[in-house]
Amino acid sequence: MDSALDTIATGLDASQTMMNTIADNLANVNTTGYKTEMPEFQTLIYQTGIQPGGQSTGQTVYPSGLELGTGVQVAGIKDVETQGALTTTNNPTDLAINGYGYFQILQPDGQIAYTRDGSFQPNQNGQLVNADGYQVIPNITIPANATSVTIGLDGTVSVVTPGSNVSTQIGQLQLANFINPQGLQPLGNNLYANTTASGNPIVGAPQTNGLGSINQNMLESSNVDVVDSMVDMISAERAYQLGTQAASAVDSQLSELAQAASGA
Known part of the structure; x- marks a missing residue:
C-alpha cells in the first residue's frame, strides 16, 4: 500500500x-x-x-x-x-524571422545570447538594441539624420539621408542557428544561451544555409x-x-x- x-x-x-x-x-x-x-x-x-x-x-x-x-x-x-504568426507593427526597426534562426544579442558580460524577439530600436548612439538596451550583433548604427531605414529579407540594412534619393547600405544583419535548438538554455528576457546540447551557433546571412528571412515592420507572435x-x-x-x-x-x-x- x-x-x-x-x-x-x-x-x-x-x-x-x-x-x-x-x-x-x-x-x-x-x-x-x-x-x-x-x-x-x-x-x-x-x-x-x-x-x-x-x-x-x-x-x-x-x-x-x-x-x-x-x-x-x-x-x-x-x-x-513552430513558427509564430507575423504581425505588422509599422515600426521600421521591428524585425521578425520567418523560418529558422535567432538574432544575436551582446550581453553586458560580453557573452552572446540569442532571441527570436526582434523588438529593436536605436539607442542614443544610433546602435540597434533590444528592449533592455543590449546591442544587436553585428553592430548596426543608424545615422541620426536618416530619413528612412530599409531592412531587406536578406538582412541588408540601408538608409536614406537628407539631400539624397539614393539609399546607402550601412550594414548586414546575421542570424544564428543550432543543430539542436531544444538544447538552448532559457535566460529570461526572451534570451537563450547555447549549451553543449544545442551545439555551437552556425552564423550566416538570412536566406542562406537554411536560415530564415527577416521581415521588417513585423514581429513574431507567440506560437x-x-x-x-x-x-x-x-x-x-x-x-x-x-x-x-x-x-x-x-x-x-x-x-x-x-x-x-x-x-x-
Missing part, C-alpha cells in the same frame, strides 16, 4: 508540472517570439517479479512477465519550435495555441483529481487494514 501511495505521488507531481507549464504558456501568450513549452514524461524503473521469457519449468518459459511500475517522472521540458492549452489544462486537472481520489482510496484501505490488525 505504501508503494501505491508513492506511485500516486509521482503522478500528482507530474500533473502539477504539466499545469505549471500550461500556466507559463498562457502567461506568455502575448510575448514576442515565445515558444510553447511541452513537458516530456518517462516511466520510473519497474519492479520485476517474473522476467518475461524466464524459465517456468525446464521445458517452458513465461509468455509474459510480472513487472510492476513505480510511477512517472518528468524527463524534460522542451520548446515547440501558444490558447484552445489547445485549455484542453491540456482540463486533462491535467482531471488527472490530478483522479490521483487524489486514488490516494484517498488507498488511505481508506490502509485504515481498514490497521483496524483489522488491531482487532486481531
